Amino acid sequence: MSEIRKNLVKNRWVAVASDRALKPNDFPTAGMGINESETRGGFCPFCGGNEEYTPPEIAAYRPDNQQPDSPGWLIRAIPNKFSAFLLEGELKENYSGIYSNYNGLGQHEVIIETPEHSPEYHEFELERVEKIISMFKNRYNSLAGDTRIKYIQIYKNRGMFGGASLGHSHSQIVGLPFDPQENEGMVQYYEQKGSCLICDILKQEQESKERIIYEGENFLIICPYAPRFAYESWIVPKRHMEHFGEINPLEEKELALLSRKITMAVIDSLDNPSYNFVINSAPVNVPYQAGYHWFWEITPRMLVAAGVEVATGVYINPVAPELAANILKESFQTML
Amino acid sequence: MSEIRKNLVKNRWVAVASDRALKPNDFPTAGMGINESETRGGFCPFCGGNEEYTPPEIAAYRPDNQQPDSPGWLIRAIPNKFSAFLLEGELKENYSGIYSNYNGLGQHEVIIETPEHSPEYHEFELERVEKIISMFKNRYNSLAGDTRIKYIQIYKNRGMFGGASLGHSHSQIVGLPFDPQENEGMVQYYEQKGSCLICDILKQEQESKERIIYEGENFLIICPYAPRFAYESWIVPKRHMEHFGEINPLEEKELALLSRKITMAVIDSLDNPSYNFVINSAPVNVPYQAGYHWFWEITPRMLVAAGVEVATGVYINPVAPELAANILKESFQTML
Numbered sequence: 079m080s081e082i083r084k085n086l087v088k089n090r091w092v093a094v095a096s097d098r099a100l101k102p103n104d105f106p107t108a109g110m111g112i113n114e115s116e117t118r119g120g121f122c123p124f125c126g127g128n129e130e131y132t133p134p135e136i137a138a139y140r141p142d143n144q145q146p147d148s149p150g151w152l153i154r155a156i157p158n159k160f161s162a163f164l165l166e167g168e169l170k171e172n173y174s175g176i177y178s179n180y181n182g183l184g185q186h187e188v189i190i191e192t193p194e195h196s197p198e199y200h201e202f203e204l205e206r207v208e209k210i211i212s213m214f215k216n217r218y219n220s221l222a223g224d225t226r227i228k229y230i231q232i233y234k235n236r237g238m239f240g241g242a243s244l245g246h247s248h249s250q251i252v253g254l255p256f257d258p259q260e261n262e263g264m265v266q267y268y269e270q271k272g273s274c275l276i277c278d279i280l281k282q283e284q285e286s287k288e289r290i291i292y293e294g295e296n297f298l299i300i301c302p303y304a305p306r307f308a309y310e311s312w313i314v315p316k317r318h319m320e321h322f323g324e325i326n327p328l329e330e331k332e333l334a335l336l337s338r339k340i341t342m343a344v345i346d347s348l349d350n351p352s353y354n355f356v357i358n359s360a361p362v363n364v365p366y367q368a369g370y371h372w373f374w375e376i377t378p379r380m381l382v383a384a385g386v387e388v389a390t391g392v393y394i395n396p397v398a399p400e401l402a403a404n405i406l407k408e409s410f411q412t413m414l
Numbered sequence: 415m416s417e418i419r420k421n422l423v424k425n426r427w428v429a430v431a432s433d434r435a436l437k438p439n440d441f442p443t444a445g446m447g448i449n450e451s452e453t454r455g456g457f458c459p460f461c462g463g464n465e466e467y468t469p470p471e472i473a474a475y476r477p478d479n480q481q482p483d484s485p486g487w488l489i490r491a492i493p494n495k496f497s498a499f500l501l502e503g504e505l506k507e508n509y510s511g512i513y514s515n516y517n518g519l520g521q522h523e524v525i526i527e528t529p530e531h532s533p534e535y536h537e538f539e540l541e542r543v544e545k546i547i548s549m550f551k552n553r554y555n556s557l558a559g560d561t562r563i564k565y566i567q568i569y570k571n572r573g574m575f576g577g578a579s580l581g582h583s584h585s586q587i588v589g590l591p592f593d594p595q596e597n598e599g600m601v602q603y604y605e606q607k608g609s610c611l612i613c614d615i616l617k618q619e620q621e622s623k624e625r626i627i628y629e630g631e632n633f634l635i636i637c638p639y640a641p642r643f644a645y646e647s648w649i650v651p652k653r654h655m656e657h658f659g660e661i662n663p664l665e666e667k668e669l670a671l672l673s674r675k676i677t678m679a680v681i682d683s684l685d686n687p688s689y690n691f692v693i694n695s696a697p698v699n700v701p702y703q704a705g706y707h708w709f710w711e712i713t714p715r716m717l718v719a720a721g722v723e724v725a726t727g728v729y730i731n732p733v734a735p736e737l738a739a740n741i742l743k744e745s746f747q748t749m750l
Contacts, residue, residue: 083639083640084640085599085638085639085640085641085642086599086600086603086611086615086640087597087599087600087611087612087638087694088596088597088599088642089598089599089602090642090727090728090729091640091728092640092641092642092728092729092730092731093728093729093730093731094640094641094731094733094734094735095731095732095733095734096734097734097737098732098733098734098737099732099733099734099737099738099741100644100732100733102683102684102685102687102716103685105644105687105716105717106717106718107575107687107688107715107716107717107718108685108716160732162730162732175618175622176611176614176615176618177618177639177640179640229726231721231722231725231726233720233721233722233724233725234721235720235721238718239443239718240718240720240721241717241718241719241720241721241723242720250721250722252722252726254726254728258726258727258728260424260725260726260727260728261423261424262425263421263422263423263424263425264422264423266425267422275422275423275512276423278512279422279512282511282512282513286511302421302423303419303421303513304419304420304421304422304427304428304430304513304515305421305428305430306421306424306426306428308435308436308441347438348438349438349439349444351438351441351443352443354720354721354724354725355721356721356724356725357725358423358725375725377724379443379718380438380441380443380444381441381442381443381577382442382443382574382575382576382577382715382718383577383719384569384571384576384577384578384690385567385569385570385571385576385577385586385690385691385692386567386569386586386588387577388569388643388690388692388713389567389569389596389690389692389693389694389711390565390567390588390590390594390596391426391594391596392426392427392428392429392590392594392596393426393428393429394428394429394498395428395429395430395431396431396434396435396436396496396498397430397431397434397435397436398430398431398432398433398434398435399430401433401434401435402435405435
C-alpha cells in the first residue's frame with residue numbers, strides 16, 4: 079500500500095510506499111541505459127494477444143461484439159499494475175506527531191496505444207492518434223465523474239530519460255484525491271489581473287511572433303517564454319477552455335494532427351530524444367476557481383535535473399526558446 | 415548571456431539562455447549512458463597539471479608559497495566555465511508585455527575536490543573530506559558577504575542520472591540573486607507553531623527511532639518521513655543553526671566523517687547509483703525570517719522524474735523510508 083505523505087519542508091505531497099522497498103536492481107537506471115521490455119526476456123504484457131497478463135481492461139476501442147480482454151482491440155485502457163493508488167473507500171487523513179498522510183486513494187491507468195510492440199505516437203496513422211485523443215477525453219470525463227478525484231493528469235513517458243519503463247507505446251492517467259496546485263500561477267494571475275493568463279499569453283505570442291512554431295485553426299503551438307526544459311513546446315487551444323474534457327470533435331481532430339506533427343518534429347530535429355507530454359488542466363470536484371485554461375506541454379528530456387534543480391526548484395535551461403521555436407518550426411513544416 | 419525569467423504558470427524562476435541554443439549532440443543524454451570526460455578525447459580540464467584550461471582559481475588549498483593556478487594543489491575553487499550567471503553590476507528587472515526577467519546576476523563555482531581523475535568523495539582520505547567541507551564553509555561565507563546574493567546552494571552531481579557531465583570528482587556552488595523559497599515549509603511551520611520544524615523533526619525521530627540511520631555527537635542521520643527520492647537521507651545538525659556557514663570546527667570534523675560514511679553506504683548498498691547531495695540553508699541578505707535550520711540531503715537518483723512529477727510536482731516513491739533506513743543503517747555500520 080501507499081500513503082500520500084506531506085513533505086513539510088517542501089510543502090508537497092509525496093506518494094510513498096508504506097511497507098515495501100523496491101530493490102536497487104529493480105530500478106530502471108540499474109545497468110544504465112537498458113530499460114526496454116526486451117531485456118525482461120523479450121516478453122511484453124502490452125502486446126496484442128497478451129491480454130491475460132494485464133489487469134482487466136477499463137475501456138477499449140475494438141470492433142463490435144468482441145469480448146473485453148480478448149485480442150483484436152485498437153486501443154486499451156487498463157489499471158496500472160504498479161499503481162501507488164487504489165480508488166476504494168474514502169479519503170482519510172492520519173496523523174503521527176507532527177506528520178500527516180492520506181491513504182493512497184486515487185486511480186492510475188495505462189492507455190495502451192497500439193497492440194503492436196514497436197510503432198510509436200509519432201509514427202501512427204492519424205486515425206489512431208485521433209482515437210487516442212478520444213480515449214483521453216473519455217477517461218478524463220469518466221474520472222471527473224468520481225467526486226473523490228480532484229485532479230486528473232494525462233501524460234506520456236517516452237524513453238529512459240522520460241521515465242519510461244516499457245518500450246511499448248503507451249500513455250498514463252492519474253486521478254489524485256487532492257489538487258497539487260502546481261499550476262497555481264494561472265489562478266494568481268487571474269486574481270491579480272482579472273484575465274486569463276493563457277489567453278493573454280496567446281495574444282502576446284501572436285503579436286510578437288518570436289516563439290510561434292505553428293498557428294492552426296483552433297490551436298497555437300509555441301515555445302513558452304520561460305521553459306523549464308530545453309526545446310519545451312506547448313499546444314494551446316485558442317478557445318478559453320478550463321478542462322481538457324471540454325474539447326469538441328473538430329478540436330480533437332486538429333489536436334491529433336498537431337500533436338503528432340510536433341512530436342515528429344521533436345524526434346526529427348532533436349535526434350530522437352526521450353520526452354514527456356503532459357496535459358495541464360483545471361482541478362475537478364473542487365470549489366470553482368477562475369483562471370485555468372488547459373494546454374498540452376511537450377518536454378524533451380535532454381538534461382537530467384541536477385542538484386541545483388533538486389534543491390532550489392530553479393531550472394537552468396541552456397536553450398533560448400526563441401531559437402528553439404525556429405528549429406522546431408523548420409522541422410514541423412516538413413512533416414505531413 | 416542568460417536571463418532569469420519568470421514562469422508564470424508554475425510561479426518559478428528559470429535561468430534561460432537568451433541568445434544561444436545547445437544543440438542536440440551537446441547534451442549529456444546524447445548517445446545514452448556516455449558522459450564521462452573520457453569520451454571527450456580523454457582530456458580532463460579538472461586534472462592536476464591542466465590548470466591553464468580552467469578559468470583562474472577563486473580559492474585553493476595548496477602548500478604555502480605556491481602560485482595560484484599552478485599544479486600541486488589539494489582542492490581548487492574555480493568559476494563554472496558554463497555558468498548561467500555573472501556577478502557583475504546590479505540586478506535589473508526587465509519587462510516585455512506580461513513577461514518579466516532579471517539579468518543573470520549571480521555566481522556559479524566549481525569545487526574540484528582532488529587533482530586526481532578517478533577517486534571520488536566516498537573514497538577520499540578523511541583529511542581531504544574535511545578540507546572539502548572547510549572549502550564549502552569558506553566559499554559560503556564569502557558569497558554571503560556580497561549583498562547582491564540572496565541564496566547560496568552547495569551541491570554535488572554524481573553520475574549520469576544525477577546530472578553530472580564530468581567524471582572528475584567535484585561539487586558546485588551557486589549564488590542566486592533571489593530567494594527561490596523552495597524550503598518555505600520551514601518558515602510556514604514556524605509561523606504556525608512557533609517552533610523550528612527541523613528541531614521538531616529531530617525530537618520526533620529520536621523518540622520513534624523508526625527512521626534513524628545513525629546518531630552522532632552533533633548530527634542525526636535519518637531517512638525523512640516523506641522523501642521525494644527513493645533511499646533519500648538527511649544529515650541534520652542537532653544544534654539549531656540557520657546557515658551552513660555557522661558550523662563550528664568540531665561539527666565540521668564530524669560532518670566530514672558522517673557525510674563520507676553515508677555516501678559509502680549509499681554506494682555500497684544501492685549498487686553504485688547516481689546521486690546528488692545538496693545543502694539546504696537559510697537565504698542570505700534578506701529581511702530576517704525565523705524557522706530555517708540547515709541540513710545536508712543525499713538523494714540517490716534511481717528513478718527519473720516522469721510525466722507525473724514534471725506536471726504535478728507530486729513525486730511517487732516506491733521505497734518506504736522506514737525500510738530504506740534499515741538498509742542504509744546496516745551498510746553504514748560496516749563502513750570505517
